[in-house]
Amino acid sequence: MTNKVAFITGAGRGIGRQIALTLAAKNITTIVSDVNDANANETVALIEQAGGKAFAVYCDVTKLSSVEEAVQEAVSKLGRIDILVNNAGWDKIEPFLKSEPSTWEAILNINLLGQIHTCKTILPLMIENGYGKIVNISSDSGRVGSSGEAVYSAAKGGVIAFTKTLAREMARHKINVNSIAPGPADTPLFKEIGEYNAGIAEALIKAIPFRRLAQPEDIANAVAFLSSEEANYITGQVLSVNGGLAMV
Amino acid sequence: MGNSLNGRTILVTGAANRIGKAIAIAAANEGATIALHYNHSAEQAIITAKEIEQLGSQVACFQANIASLEDVQKMHKAIEEQLGSVFGVINNAGYGQMKSFFDYEPNEWKQEIDVCLNGVLNLAYTFVPSMKEQQEGKFITIVGDSARTGDRKLIVSAAARNGVISFMKSLAQEVGRQHIQCNTVSLGLIDQDDLQIGEDMYRKIVKGYPLQRLGKPGDITGMMQFLLSEQSDWITGQVFSINGGHSMLG
Numbered sequence: 305m306t307n308k309v310a311f312i313t314g315a316g317r318g319i320g321r322q323i324a325l326t327l328a329a330k331n332i333t334t335i336v337s338d339v340n341d342a343n344a345n346e347t348v349a350l351i352e353q354a355g356g357k358a359f360a361v362y363c364d365v366t367k368l369s370s371v372e373e374a375v376q377e378a379v380s381k382l383g384r385i386d387i388l389v390n391n392a393g394w395d396k397i398e399p400f401l402k403s404e405p406s407t408w409e410a411i412l413n414i415n416l417l418g419q420i421h422t423c424k425t426i427l428p429l430m431i432e433n434g435y436g437k438i439v440n441i442s443s444d445s446g447r448v449g450s451s452g453e454a455v456y457s458a459a460k461g462g463v464i465a466f467t468k469t470l471a472r473e474m475a476r477h478k479i480n481v482n483s484i485a486p487g488p489a490d491t492p493l494f495k496e497i498g499e500y501n502a503g504i505a506e507a508l509i510k511a512i513p514f515r516r517l518a519q520p521e522d523i524a525n526a527v528a529f530l531s532s533e534e535a536n537y538i539t540g541q542v543l544s545v546n547g548g549l550a551m552v
Numbered sequence: 553m554g555n556s557l558n559g560r561t562i563l564v565t566g567a568a569n570r571i572g573k574a575i576a577i578a579a580a581n582e583g584a585t586i587a588l589h590y591n592h593s594a595e596q597a598i599i600t601a602k603e604i605e606q607l608g609s610q611v612a613c614f615q616a617n618i619a620s621l622e623d624v625q626k627m628h629k630a631i632e633e634q635l636g637s638v639f640g641v642i643n644n645a646g647y648g649q650m651k652s653f654f655d656y657e658p659n660e661w662k663q664e665i666d667v668c669l670n671g672v673l674n675l676a677y678t679f680v681p682s683m684k685e686q687q688e689g690k691f692i693t694i695v696g697d698s699a700r701t702g703d704r705k706l707i708v709s710a711a712a713r714n715g716v717i718s719f720m721k722s723l724a725q726e727v728g729r730q731h732i733q734c735n736t737v738s739l740g741l742i743d744q745d746d747l748q749i750g751e752d753m754y755r756k757i758v759k760g761y762p763l764q765r766l767g768k769p770g771d772i773t774g775m776m777q778f779l780l781s782e783q784s785d786w787i788t789g790q791v792f793s794i795n796g797g798h799s800m801l802g
Contacts, residue, residue: 471762475762513724515728525784529775551790
């Protein structure tokens with residue numbers, strides 16, 4: 305798979321950064337989009353150090369206009385987008401009854417509307433090119449629920465249903481739309497959550513048959529598979545990468 | 553040709569022809585040594601083995617009725633003697649009849665359950681202990697999407713294979729701490745040029761597939777390589793459909 309262009313959201317750190325690194329190592333030019341320019345630039349520098357090609361663009365997925373500008377910038381540089389990885393996400397873990405409407409809004413905007421915005425903007429380009437691979441990062445919480453993540457799991461469940469419907473609508477254009485559902489991963493977001501939830505990592509590790517959290521590479525490898533030609537007959541599917549924590 | 557499976561022995565059941573053959577060849581292309589299992593198709597097995605040899609990979613054929621634990625145990629011994637310990641097992645062999653449940657004679661369904669469900673149990677019981685000793689291994693089973701969605705004309709094999717899905721999940725939990733991955737791949741209808749259906753029926757079936765075609769063996773081999781590789785080391789107990797979008801579950 306050479307000379308392809310991938311647009312990755314939230315690629316400034318964590319899983320998104322690793323997805324960008326993994327795809328870049330497969331000769332895919334990566335557009336590293338993030339709300340944090342410094343983080344995005346750092347990812348680009350890491351890719352370039354490894355001999356890959358990457359560009360940073362500012363993109364706030366919660367705003368359609370910001371997504372449109374980012375996509376326009378990317379296309380004016382690279383001409384097209386072949387792969388879209390909707391990775392940007394965020395959560396605050398707390399009991400639902402203690403959560404505030406402002407938190408719900410932030411969670412839904414980033415995790416669900418963010419993916420809707422990028423798909424709305426990038427799919428027409430893919431249709432025109434007659435080619436496209438979309439990988440939406442959801443979460444096991446969207447498949448089996450997760451205490452303390454009521455609204456997040458609703459958003460991720462929404463991502464899963466959105467993925468399936470888009471897969472049906474886009475199949476005639478030879479565009480594959482699939483979702484990766486990660487289990488708990490060793491990322492900056494997870495560390496953030498650990499700061500206000502003592503013991504959460506230890507408790508989860510005990511429950512995971514492989515007895516460890518996901519490393520970003522675990523997720524990135526699955527994204528690389530679904531965005532490759534090897535997965536041309538796979539669409540509308542959800543793949544959990546979770547060390548066996550949930551088996552749907 | 554890659555080398556991701558260099559030095560690994562992979563057993564593919566029902567590998568003499570069709571999907572099993574394609575998987576065996578793809579694994580050989582990645583450098584794997586192939587234990588090629590067959591039951592009745594001795595001639596085809598030899599032809600497939602020759603094709604694999606021409607790729608420069610080591611291969612040996614093993615006959616067994618996987619419904620028989622004794623047969624599977626004999627096969628295990630023979631493979632270890634000839635090819636060394638087995639890193640990955642791909643449960644591809646199956647047997648199903650296409651007809652209404654009420655057209656079966658009493659107990660006629662037993663053979664489907666023996667091959668599709670007990671066959672996988674026999675393979676796991678025999679091959680997974682040495683994976684546990686090695687602290688690594690890949691145990692992969694292929695089922696049909698009928699096992700997830702039901703199918704009035706595949707009623708018995710679908711039931712047996714749904715049992716397999718459950719078995720694979722429990723097994724994944726049991727052997728996770730030994731770093732063994734157990735996953736299930738669920739297929740839509742794969743066209744291997746032997747579907748005995750007319751053109752009208754073919755068109756009607758294809759309409760149910762969003763990607764507007766039936767599957768081909770090459771659609772499956774990439775997933776098998778992924779699941780056999782270290783790229784999937786944190787994936788276990790999962791069921792993954794390759795079906796052109798025919799069903800979208802979970």
